[in-house]
Amino acid sequence: MNRILRAALMLLAVSAMPLVAQTTPTPSPIQAPIQALLQEHRETIEKSSRRSIQPAIDAIRDSGLPAAKLVLEKWGARDMWQRKSDGLFFYVEEVAGSDLTLFDFADSTQIGNLPKSDFKQIKPNSGIQGLIALSLVKFQLSDPDPARRGAALDALARIGEAAQLPALRASIDSEPDPALKSRKQRLERLMTIRFGETDAERIAAIRHFAGDLGVDVRGALNPITATTRRAAPGSVPPQDMNVARILRPGGEALSRTEAYDLLIAAGLAPARLTIADQRAALIANINAGSSGGVAVSALDDPAARDRAYAGLVVAGLAPAAATGTEIDAALAAHVFFDTFAEPARPVTDAAQETLRSIELKVGINQSLDLALDALSLASIYFLAAIGLAITFGVMGVINMAHGEFIMMGAYTGYVVQQVIPDYTLSLIVAIPCAFAVTFAAGVAMERLVIRWLYARPLETLLATFGISIALQQLAKNIFGTQARPLTSPAWLDGQMVINDVVSISYIRIAIFVLALIFLGFFLFLMKKTRLGLETRAVTQNPKMAASMGINPDRVNMLTFGLGSGIAGIAGVAIGLYAKVTSELGADYIVQSFMTVVVGGVGNIWGTLLGATMIGFLQKGIEWFNPSNTLAAQTYMIVFIIIFIQFRPRGIIALKGRAAGD
Amino acid sequence: MRQSFIFRNPSLLIFLACLAGFTLAITLLSHAYGSAFISTSFVKTLGKTLCLCLVAIAMDLVWGYCGILSLGHFAFFGLGGYMIGMWLMYARTELIIVQSLANAPIPATPQELRDAIGTQIFGVVGSADFPAIWMFAHSFWAQMALVVLVPGLLALVFGWLAFRSRVTGVYLSILTQAMTLALSLYLFQNESGLRGNNGLSGLQNLPGVTASQDFISIWFLWASALALGLGYLLAAWVVSGKFGSVVRGIRDDEARVRFLGYSVEGYKLFIFTLTAIIAAIAGALYYPQAGIINPGEVAPIASIYLAVWVAIGGRGRLYGAVIGAALVSLVSTWFTGGLVPSIRLGFYTIDWVDWWLVLLGLSFVLVTLFAPKGIGGLVDLIAGRLVPNRHGADYGPDTGSLQESEGRE
Amino acid sequence: MSNLLEVSGVSVTFDGFRAINNLSFQIGSAEMRAIIGPNGAGKTTFMDIVTGKTRPDSGKVLWGEKTQNLLKMSEARIAQAGIGRKFQRPTVFEDQSVRDNLMMALQNPRAPVPVLFWRPARKDSTRVEALAEQIGLADALARKSGELSHGQKQWLEIGMLLAQEPRLLLVDEPAAGMTLAEREHTTDLLKEAAKSRAVVVVEHDMEFVRRLECKVTVLHEGSVLAEGSLDHVTANQEVIDVYLGR
CATH class of the missing domain: 1.10.3470 (ABC transporter involved in vitamin B12 uptake, BtuC)
Incomplete structure (x- = not known):
């Protein structure tokens, strides 16, 4: 009921905005489009959950309204307050005792000092603050202040995401400062390596950095060439994987023990019997001075322990441990290989080639x-x-x-x-x-x-x-x-x-x-x-x-x-x-x-x-x-x-x- | 004409008698066998001092007689300590582990035992595996042999390299100091396999001996006194006779000895290695009394202190080295133990714990400047009064009267 | 007569300065030879080369019947082979008695371990006393050699040389700082020694050389200028030029 009413009110406010805004600047900010937008996402904003907040932030960022940046800044700085009575959002410059100095988002006019008890502070958690900061990057990238543009580039280099790539690209041409411009271009290439849409685009970006000494380049390329060691049944690796190389157990790169451990970890083979397990099993089955048919006093010899354990297995008191031949068979039945996390083969090839050229330098x-x-x-x-x-x-x-x-x-x-x-x-x-x-x-x-x-x-x-x-x-x-x-x-x-x-x-x-x-x-x-x-x-x-x-x-x-x-x-x-x-x-x-x-x-x-x-x-x-x-x-x-x-x-x-x- | 070795060295008899009397007196005043007048920790201090006297004799042989100012003999001392420490630590840990594993439901395999000992010993340096150099630590006799072999071999190899290239004088001193520094830096690493800067500890406990420290300390005092006596005898015998002549000749004019047909390098190497072994034995007796050894003990400064003791006592005479080592180390213990009352000057209080090193440093300068013969020089003064050295001249006016050499007998 | 020592074509350079220049020299097994020459002629360097102290850049030094190459031997080995040397300054072990000095020089095993266990036998003591008699120090056996006079030290050093029983004695300025009587005694000692072995004396003093009555080799700028009897070489114009200056 209440919701319908509010929606209607808002529609009205939006349509009547210019008129009302002109005639009564205060205290009726509700009509401003930015306020309307905020009201539209009021629930998500109030809920303040990192998982659901993104649409609200995106909507504000992409609204094209002049106040959008101000809202995001104040929100991120926890300066956005909500009136309890009607749910309208304001920002606060100063908290003086029990009073708040309130401002309107639309035109930054002061509304006046009002008692704090009527308002509720919107407190985004650090996760949301991060998201807000990221969305602000778009504004900051074309901020008139070069220092802020630089800071935005730093933020992008650290926590940039695919979504910022278009904004970054859009800001390059209009960048007046040549140093910042070259940084932007470099960052654009780096981000393209990670987030480029086509492989061709990414490969071009990778090749761009051949012989470049920057730590950031290696930081971008290393994850692409990082490999994970895997094992799979059969004699060839699965088709869908980007395989760096196939390893032979017992070779230099992969010992037989490591290979079998890989199988155990992947659940492809039964665990080996460790000395501790064997000991525990023997202790658990001590019966009248002997365990597994061997006297306890004789168990200070590894061979005697093996015999005793075999006795336990025969008696069904302990699980059978993998024997040497079983291990051999398991190793023979599987293929071991390193895979790239990156699925596209040409990209990994290009990255390896570029890294090699960098490494030499x-x-x-x-x-x-x-x-x-x-x-x-x-x-x-x-x-x-x-x-x-x-x-x-x-x-x-x-x-x-x-x-x-x-x-x-x-x-x-x-x-x-x-x-x-x-x-x-x-x-x-x-x-x-x-x-x-x-x-x-x-x-x-x-x-x-x-x-x-x-x-x-x-x-x-x-x-x-x-x-x-x-x-x-x-x-x-x-x-x-x-x-x-x-x-x-x-x-x-x-x-x-x-x-x-x-x-x-x-x-x-x-x-x-x-x-x-x-x-x-x-x-x-x-x-x-x-x-x-x-x-x-x-x-x-x-x-x-x-x-x-x-x-x-x-x-x-x-x-x-x-x-x-x-x-x-x-x-x-x-x-x-x-x-x-x-x-x-x-x-x-x-x-x-x-x-x-x-x-x-x-x-x-x-x-x-x-x-x-x-x-x-x-x-x-x-x-x-x-x-x-x-x-x-x-x-x-x-x-x-x-x-x-x-x-x-x-x-x-x-x-x-x-x-x- | 030919007299027995002991009678030609009267000071030897006096020394041995003093040593025996001292040992007996301490024994009778100890907790273990006597009136409990001296605390066990002081008995240990005295036992350690005897070991320091022994290493000082080694230093005197190599420096006072042969003229090689080695700044590395305390490294050999420390190595001896490390070698015995390895056995003490291993054997004791083994006893403890065996005891604790005795209550386990099934007996441990040799491998499990070894792993447990390894974890116990090398846990502090984040490791559980026995380094290769601990290969013989389980065997008392092998490790005892290493006490002599390791420092002996090091001295042999280093000495061979240094003497062969005719490095002499201060250059040799600096080279030996560098060797000591390299050794102590090496021991400071955890990778050295000797527990890095933790060193070896708990060495005062003899594995399998249940007697209290009161008794152990006295036994070590006896052992140290015996070693010192034998070391003194050996050193006195080595420097008597022609070998001593050659060695002193090397000290005074190396080239001349060479042109007499003696291979100077061989003699130096012999003395260097022999004294390294004596130093190592002294160290092997010292550190079980000290209870702990760490790489700081091997640092170059310790070897310089050794030279200081010998210089203060008077080099070129064996009893001088003993007097110097005993005096300086005991006085040093006295001062640094906070036993000396502070001097209040009103505006400043001289606390001897802080100022002792200043005093030692300055008194060392004074001894070098004004008494190059050290405390031993006093003995010359006194002896000169009693039996004037007439350099072979007659005692009386008549020719044919008693010669000085006869008068001495 | 076969040569005991044969030096041929030896050269040494110190930092560009040619101390010895293509020097050749021979001496027989029982012969006295005096070497004279102005300062810097290479007399001491020549001794250094023969005794192994200095290694020449080129040339050969051959020794004895088996013609051993001395250049490959250490100083101690050369001394053991039978070459004794007396230095310009008397170098005896001043801290030790005359007896000890002579004992040390006696011909006995030189390796450390035998020396360690060596104790003087009666024949060694007799030999030392005989030597002391010969060099006039029989009364001073128990004295420290540092207390001896300069001339006595020179004799002691010669005594030590004789005790070594070398086949070749190299003697550097034995008469320096001696009184006339002492010189005569020294001359006698050297002449006596030269009856059974080779003796090379380096000396400045012409009177002393004359008294030795032997063949003379004149060195100049590192090579042999003239050789022959003293009268022969002093008549040589080149030698006169070198000594008197041109």
Whole structure:
């Protein structure tokens, strides 16, 4: 009764709309066509069920009414309310206490503040919200705001459905932004792969992407080429399936056990007897100290258990288990094959072909990415080792506390950041600070300890180790054991993306550049400056150098300080990349020494080569077994030990009598 | 003219007497056999210290006598511990499993037994299968042989590679350190088959022994003392005589020894492998007393500490290594155990648990700088006062009077 | 007379510098030979090659009646084959007694395990005492060799060489830093040794070489410049040029 009345009312409202709307804008929104449409679907909207809501959403979306988009937006945002008295829908801007500020959908005019108790909120669940959002895509694709168009494309790429394809295609031509236009075109091709109506259309779309590196392309193609393993009676697979390949049980791809498991899972063959089942059956049938005719105490032998179970089967107490010959027969009577989920053969062929072309390119690019990774690892090792290249390589001093100088540099960076909150500025301040701190520490250490031990290298090793454990514990006492953050400035965040496969973070680029700068600095210092000349003179023959007016004490002190200072700067760089803890330096010390030794002591190019070799080697080993970086490090060290067999003096070795003893 | 080996080394007798007296005293003060004056955990600490003294002797042989600063001997120590730990863990788990399966309605097959043990041991690393390296874990004797064979072979192969390529001095030290790092990183992986960073645990329980820890700890103390005594004797015998001369010659001038016709590499390899085996035996006695072993024990820093002990005690003399290891490890236990009262400075309280490593590091620097002979150097000072070293000169004014060498007898 | 040591066509290059250039040299089994030459003539490098310390780039070094190829042997094997070497600086084991130093050099098995179980027999002690007598250190057997004077260390090293009982002695500047009396003693020792074995002495000091009364080989820029008696070579114009400069 009520329904008929309402329908009649609505008809009336629709026919009288223009007139009434003009004369009385408020409070009679019922006449507006959008309201009529809503009323038409009132029941489904009120019911709010994900299963039945689609026609209502579609009707609004396709109505062509200017307010349709507004309705969908407000509905999806749970801002649509319904008047209890007459069932009309409004949207609400603001809920102030017990009052609602109501607006009319048709012309967005304010209706006024009305008590909340007269209205009911329409609460679409998240499923419905998703559907609404999807239907909004159509509007958003031609939204004047480019950001919203971009967001709509994102939504489509994530949860797009066949229904949106026409809307997407329609919006391409009118797209003014060239970047968005190309995205739309790409998405259209991708969606055509999935939802295209004819195979030809889809194959064309698939071929379009030959050699494309995008993750999205592989995401679209992989489901097409995904296979499921099946078994079927007979010797040929069923005609209606798109068979990728037929497998022979016992072959490399399919063992006999797996094949039989497939049959069991498909219900095509009886289950095998598992050890647990056999045991359970034997236990269940223990009778007066024996089971299946075998004494319980003898059942610790698999053969005895088989005999006992056979006894149970004969007595009818247990189901017969599949025997070897039965399994053979079952395997022979079935065919095993992989099928594509996609039924159309030409589509799967095209997809496989395109994927192959992509894989080749991906492989090349992955090697490139790996090389970039290795290069950045190499620059980190080089940074960590360059200070050592000076103290160990040039001066011949083993400084086990070198790692702790790196740590001190990193902590200096952290402290500076606590004082200066601006990350860029603090980084600029931190680098000279770190240099100053570790330079001072290095000079102090050289003056107090190392200079007394120049003739006793092994004891230098031990004394500096003592300093190393003291410094490490000191850092723990001051800064605690948890990792301290050393935050990089915003312009170092993120990464340079070359394509979907190759990318490198800016911080790694910065470290690489820093390594190059240090290399240049070192070369300049050693070859072009007075200090470099004096250092080389002192390290080669301290007495001779002293007699020529060089003060070896001063030169040693400065050189050692310099090596330590560079370690401090390296510490800031490494701190940006890794966590700052008191063990930071210890993690690098062995690798740093390796770098110098492998490269050849006393030669900066050797250190560079050593770092490159170790970096590439480690990444290369990691590539074979990506889940296990520990194993990669282990194998790398073993490799280095073997490498030293063949070049005991490193890659670049000094020859002749100068290298002797 | 020819005297017996022991009488030519008077310090040996003193050492053995001290060791025997110490063992007897601890036994009489223990819960198990005496007045219960010392707690069982302290007996274990002392037993462990004896093992550390033994590995320090090994270190002294290889570094103090042969001049190879090996930063890898604690890795051999740890490997010995792992080898014995495998048997202890397997045998004990087997007992527990057999006991729990005894109540099952039907007896277990060998395969079921093995699977149950595997699940029990390797459950923590998400596996139930026995890795191949556990092949001999069920056999006590096989595993005991592995205690010696595995570290011995590793030392032999590594030493052969390193010495053959004439890597010496600090390069060799770095290389041994790298070996230790590689080994500890390898053990840290779950795939190593030795329970990754969980290590092996429950080693203090001897399978099939029902005696309480009070007794077990004393037995291990005896075993450790015996091993230390024998190790000391062996080391003293090795370095006496011509072999010792050659080895010390290698330390002082390797090339000269080579031109005398001795194959330096062979000697180094011999010493390196022998000491690795001694270290492994010490480890095999240490870890059942510690109860647990994990890859952290094998980390490079442990081997450096070993060098620190020997340096503090005084290298190139066996008792120096023993004194250093015992002193530093006991003092370290004392400090890190929170037994030393904190120092209140008003604005800051020095808590020795935190500051002990700083103190140790700095005192180590001081010893290196000012007392390169270590604590053993004190013995020289005292002995020098008692019997001045006259370098073969006469004791008296007359020619034909007593020579120093005769005066010593 | 067959040659004990035959070096032929040996060359060594260090970083582009030719230390030895196509050198050939022979010595018989009981012969004394002095090698002289200016600094950098390759005297020490020549010894390094014969004792296996340096591997030449090309050439042959053959040894003994069986003409063994020394280039394929390690230093220790070469020493065991019967080539003893005395270094320029006296290198003795300063931390050990004179007796230990000599014992170590005595000709006995050199492999680690036999050495481990080796204990001195009476004949070894007698031999050591005889050697000590010969080098004038009989009173110093129990002393640490580090306490000896420079000249005594040189003698000890020669004593160690003799203890090895080598068939060829390579002696690098034995008289450096010795007093006149000590030099005479050294000359006697070397002459005595050369009666039963080959001795090669590298020396700068012409007086000392003259006293050795032997054949002289002059090296220059890595090859043999002249060979013959001392008077013969000192009369050679080329040798004079090399020593005095052109």
